[in-house]
Structure formats: structure tokens, C-alpha cells
Amino acid sequence: MGRGFWVVVRELAGVVKNFGARPVLRGVDLSVAAGEVIGVLGTNGSGKSTLLRILAGVSKPSGGTASGRPRTGYVPDRFPARQRMSALSYLCHLGRISGLSTAEARRRAGGWLERFALAGGPDAPLRDLSKGNAQKVGLAQALLPEPDLLVLDEPWSGLDAGTRAVLTEVVGESAARGAAVVFTDHRPDLVRTTATRAHRLVDGRLQPLGSEVPTCRILLRGGTDEEWSGVVARRGDDVELEVAVAEREALLLEAIRRGCAVISVDSRVGR
Numbered sequence: 623m624g625r626g627f628w629v630v631v632r633e634l635a636g637v638v639k640n641f642g643a644r645p646v647l648r649g650v651d652l653s654v655a656a657g658e659v660i661g662v663l664g665t666n667g668s669g670k671s672t673l674l675r676i677l678a679g680v681s682k683p684s685g686g687t688a689s690g691r692p693r694t695g696y697v698p699d700r701f702p703a704r705q706r707m708s709a710l711s712y713l714c715h716l717g718r719i720s721g722l723s724t725a726e727a728r729r730r731a732g733g734w735l736e737r738f739a740l741a742g743g744p745d746a747p748l749r750d751l752s753k754g755n756a757q758k759v760g761l762a763q764a765l766l767p768e769p770d771l772l773v774l775d776e777p778w779s780g781l782d783a784g785t786r787a788v789l790t791e792v793v794g795e796s797a798a799r800g801a802a803v804v805f806t807d808h809r810p811d812l813v814r815t816t817a818t819r820a821h822r823l824v825d826g827r828l829q830p831l832g833s834e835v836p837t838c839r840i841l842l843r844g845g846t847d848e849e850w851s852g853v854v855a856r857r858g859d860d861v862e863l864e865v866a867v868a869e870r871e872a873l874l875l876e877a878i879r880r881g882c883a884v885i886s887v888d889s890r891v892g893r
């Protein structure tokens with residue numbers, strides 16, 4: 623794989639993904655070039671993980687094309703690490719599968735676990751790891767083969783402050799050595815500061831950040847059990863929605879119809 627800016631490592635053209643009759647991606651075009659860091663924002667259920675699975679090559683589009691076969695490291699939104707084996711043994715095993723010698727796999731795996739400060743050390747059994755520590759092993763397995771494309775699904779979530787900073791450094795270093803990085807997150811500020819290019823996934827399509835319609839956040843409490851679209855977060859009885867400013871009045875009327883209390887309407891727009 624050639625290195626350097628504008629070498630496209632992976633390209634999605636008109637990618638559609640349906641689950642049953644339900645379209646989640648409706649025509650996504652995305653060129654991913656070596657050395658760039660692409661951030662993807664989107665509300666819960668907007669299809670970010672679906673998009674990243676297709677980019678990582680672990681899921682096939684229902685329509686359109688996904689081309690390029692870079693060496694890929696992928697961190698899914700939930701890292702499944704239920705095995706009895708230690709973090710180090712697990713990573714060494716994956717390293718050998720990806721073609722590394724045992725000694726090299728051990729050296730790299732140990733290095734990543736130390737850098738991410740895995741609690742319990744490299745011999746900690748996978749199934750005993752907390753969510754954040756399992757996430758560190760997930761990151762280490764993705765970084766192990768020095769991928770040309772790093773696909774990270776909400777990689778900062780669940781990490782402590784120190785490890786979040788290390789991960790930000792690692793993303794920068796990966797791009798500097800010529801890897802492409804694509805990540806998702808829910809925080810527009812983090813996406814803006816970390817990515818060289820940022821998008822928002824809306825209605826199954828990618829929009830460059832900044833070109834999207836202005837939105838506002840509305841916090842509702844209680845009401846009927848009907849599903850909302852545009853959910854950003856749920857806390858107990860509270861649901862936080864992000865909606866286009868143009869739809870604000872209609873949504874507030876709907877909230878009243880459903881018997882919800884309107885706790886706040888955040889007037890910051892265009893995020």
C-alpha cells in the first residue's frame with residue numbers, strides 16, 4: 623500500500639444498507655485517503671456503527687460499492703472479550719494470525735498494553751476486565767498489525783482521562799505514519815478538534831460538518847412509551863433529542879400530545 627496524502631485506501635460509492643425493509647444507509651459516498659482522520663457524528667441509531675462495519679469490511683453493503691482492501695484495524699462499539707485467556711496471550715494469538723512472529727507479536731502487544739495502562743497488567747484474564755479495560759485490549763488488537771486503515775467506533779467511550787489523551791496521541795501518530803483513521807463519537811467538539819475532516823450521518827447519508835441544517839437539543843421528561851427519532855441520550859425518564867430548528871415547534875407540540883414535560887430547549891444551533 624502506498625503511503626502519503628491522497629492515496630485513497632478505501633472508497634464507498636452509493637452505499638446502501640437495509641435491515642429487512644428498513645433502510646439505514648441510503649447512499650453513502652466516502653473516499654478515505656492515507657494520512658487523514660475522518661470523524662463521523664450522528665444521533666443514536668443513525669447508522670454510524672453500520673457504516674463503520676462496512677468500512678472495516680466486516681459487513682457487506684446491500685447496494686453500492688466498497689472498494690480498496692487496506693490492512694485494517696477495527697475497534698467495534700462493544701469489544702467482545704469473554705475468554706478466560708490473558709490479554710497478552712489473546713493479543714499474541716491475534717498478532718500471529720495477522721502474520722507476526724511470536725516474538726514480534728509479544729513485543730507489540732506488551733507495548734500497547736503498557737501504553738494504555740491496562741489495569742491488572744498484561745496477564746489480566748479477558749473475561750475479568752472492566753468495560754474500559756476491555757476497550758484498551760480492543761484498541762491494542764486493532765493497532766497490533768500497524769494497519770493502513772484504523773476504524774474506531776466510539777473509541778473514547780468508557781476510557782479514563784489519561785487513556786483518552788493517549789488514544790488522541792495514537793490517532794495523531796497513526797495518521798502521521800500514513801494510516802487513515804475513521805472514528806465515530808457523539809461530541810461535536812471532539813470530532814472537530816481531532817478530525818482533519820468531519821461528517822454527520824443524517825437520514826442515511828453523510829453531510830460535511832458545518833453544511834448541515836441547524837439543530838437544537840430538547841430535553842423531555844416522562845410521557846408515553848412511543849419511540850422518538852433523533853434521540854441523543856436517555857437518562858431514566860429523560861430523553862434528549864436533537865432536531866432541526868425548523869422542526870422544533872412541531873416536536874414541542876408532539877411532546878405535549880405525548881404528555882411529556884419540556885425540561886429545556888437548547889438554542890445553540892449549527893453544531
Ligand SMILES: Nc1ncnc2c1ncn2[C@@H]1O[C@H](COP(=O)(O)OP(=O)(O)OP(=O)(O)O)[C@@H](O)[C@H]1O
Binds near residue numbers: 641664667668
Ligand atoms: N444486525 C442488525 N439487524 C437489524 N437491525 C440492525 C442491525 N444492526 C443495526 N441495526 C439497526 O440499524 C440502525 C442503526 O444502528 P447503528 O448501530 O448503526 O447506529 P449508531 O448510529 O451506531 O447508534 P449508536 O450511536 O446508538 O451506537 C438501528 O436502528 C439498529 O437497530
